[in-house]
Amino acid sequence: MFGLGNLAKKLFGSANDRKVKAYRPRVEAINALEAELALLTDDELRARTDKFRADLAAGTKLDDLLVPVYLNALTGKGVHVVTVNDYLASRDAEWMGRVYRFLGLTVGVIVHGLDDEQRKTAYACDVTYGTNNELGFDYLRDNMKYEVGQMVQRGHHYAIVDEVDSILVDEARTPLIISGPLDDRSELYNTIDAFIPRLTAKEDYEIDEKQRTASFTEAGMEKLERTLAEAGLLKGENLFDVENVTVVHHVNQALRAHSLFQRDKDYIVKNDEVVIIDEFTGRMMPGRRYSEGLHQALEAKEHVKIQPENQTLASITFQNYFRMYEKLGGMTGTAMTEADEFMDIYRLEVIDIPTNLPVQRIDDDDEVYRTNEEKYRAIIRLIEECKGRGQPILVGTTSIEKSELLAHLLVKAGFRQADPTDPAAFRDLYDGDQKSTTERVFTVLNARYHEQEAAIVAEAGIPGAITIATNMAGRGTDIQLGGNVDMRVRYELKDMAEGPERDAAVERIKADVSRLKDQALKAGGLFVLGTERHESRRIDNQLRGRSGRQGDPGHSKFFLSLQDDLMRIFGTDRMDGMLQKLGLKEDEAIIHPWINKALEKAQQKVEARNFDIRKNLLKFDNVMNDQRRVVFDQRVELMQGESVRETTDGMRHDVIADLVRKHIPENAYAEQWDVAGLKAEVQEHLGLDLPIEDWAKEEGIADEEVQDRLTKAADAVMADKLERFGEGMMAYVEKAVLLQTLDHLWREHLVTLDHLRQVIGFRGYAQRDPLNEYKTEAFTLFEAMLNGLRRAVTGQLMRVEIVQQEPSAFQQPSLPPMQVHHVDAATGRDEFEGGYGQALAPAAAAPQAVGIDPNDPSTWTNVSRNAACPCGSGKKYKHCHGALNASGTMTA
Known part of the structure; x- marks a missing residue:
């Protein structure tokens, strides 16, 4: 029936159609520039960049200059172009760098393995390319630095995200984490x-094996409270008081372990270690550990040596990282199904841009079989058919394990598997005339080898090519029928020098690709075969979209079985019985x-559930994010200031006021004061032994007078240190103590x-x-952390002494060993397999001034705090022999 909504769309167009129509004048204005720009010389074209920048400096708005492509880079604040992998x-x-550099812009790239100086240089460029992980981790690492000059990022002005749905939706369910022991x-x-x-069991706790959860009953909680109280592990009376969250967390992990x-x-248990077994392959995974204390709970259960637990040093979700940008945009071929989420979370409007040419791809209805065995037999039959007619086929699977299973079945059927790590593996597919049609070779890809993966996916359009891939593998690389000229030139002619011979070889490759493209077109274009439905329609659409690009013919079909994960969501047993009653025979499929x-x-229900998970994650992370931004902003402010004395003085005075309030009740007589407690805590927090008991005996003394005397005594100690050590040294010590203490307490706060x-949830x-x-x-907890910060900083500064030490006795303070983690929400696996350390290259050693002996500190007179250390380490003096050591003393 033709509804009112459909009638309105036919008359007025959809909302998306109206938006696209509104943008057409702007597109036409951009296209109209082609004739004008074609007449300019190279120098005149470059000069437009300087003119636009001058216009902006004079007050012109960016929107007035909308039709330059490189618009947002003109501000000089930096544009981040975000992709999904280093390759x-x-x-x-x-x-694109060639174009931007020609126009007078600078271009940088952020990939894994760069040191801080290289990263800083790349971020300083007008346009910076990088992965979502690297940008997020750099932000977290920047907020662990001790000087503004050490930070590599310079702000978050504008980001444009490629494959925006993958980064802002698929990967948004789990945070980026930097951890340390x-x-x-x-x-x-x-x-x-x-x-x-x-x-x-049942009386004290309940188990849900399907959800893999275990929870205490009320009786179990009461028993647990009594047991913990007897062991002295319970603070207060209630198990779920905020002071007991760490103990409760570990109790829950112990219950799960058992x-x-x-x-x-x-x-x-092997060699006194708990080794995880992969649930899919049954293989041991040495080196992998469960997080959040679960692995330690298993070690305690098995009475083996307990390895140190990792602590979260810093973390952030992609949702909160990318919402820091003043302007945010992105592109993908499959965002419409998540349009509500983009608007709700990121305030991003999704617009469906019409294809350049009409889509000619044929999308068949799904074939549904009763069992996986029947489904895979049908899949192999279709692969055989495509191979026979020389049609390239891309087979999409939902996991690495299932791609390996299909590969095993193909080998049993007489196919040969190529090695994806061999750059020349795909050459076998079309070496020799018609070889691609007759050679029974297939390639299995996953997301482990980005560059080789891109090369092989680029050749997946060769006639007769068989490529098995996880649904996301090779995303970002276009599959061109007949093969990819640029990729073939890169691999086949990499050792050939420029010249006529190489030019002739390039022409031969172009002719070969053109010939192969004709064959692929005649065979029906790329066939995309889905081995099961993904939980998200968007992922299925991405797989389908690999075929039928730029008006090419193509074909797509999904094969399912009642044993697939998604099919089990809506009553497999009932449907299986119904199909048997209908007389569905073995190897027959239902298609409708x-x-x-x-x-x-069913997919919509799963998508809605995942959206709720991400929204819920964001709600909780927003609480931490508010605190994170306060702490990070405060750190930057402290680092930027020459001195933090006003802050540390205020902290000291607040500590004293708190101590007096705690031990001297308001309007209380002197005999009601807790004099002994006040004296003890003044000794503990201020390091002062004062005659407070004598003060309490004075006629008419009040709490204000006691507070004033304590303040003057503490201020006198700090004034003496200032006179003895000097303004510059004390300013450095105060800042170092404040930042290091803040970081330590913030990390403990994150764990809590x-x-x-x-x-x-209880x-x-x-x-x-x-x-x-x-x-x-x-x-x-945040207020408690700030109170703890005031006490800790005050106590350290009241006791700190700066002494001379021999260079050999000096230990440079440093951050703990760090690892980075990002768990794949779909597989539960850490993308970084246990994390990788960020190795920082040491600075080059500076030349020594005349008369300075690197081995004799007595010759190092009047060294500037920011100068290179005379010892020759290449570090600044304040980070080397002029820094605080672990004992709180200063090397001079």
């Missing part, structure tokens, strides 16, 4: 582990548009928030909103 970042920077907690894990065997994880199934509709509805996040049992509870508790 694409490097490739795109090389391709935590203090040894073996005793705590062992103590808690001893409690769990005393608990009884009730959900089975030895020799989920893990084995209604099946497609039912699948689409992580633990609070794990247990806050508040729902008491009919309280977990999010509101989390906000309240997180604010309380």
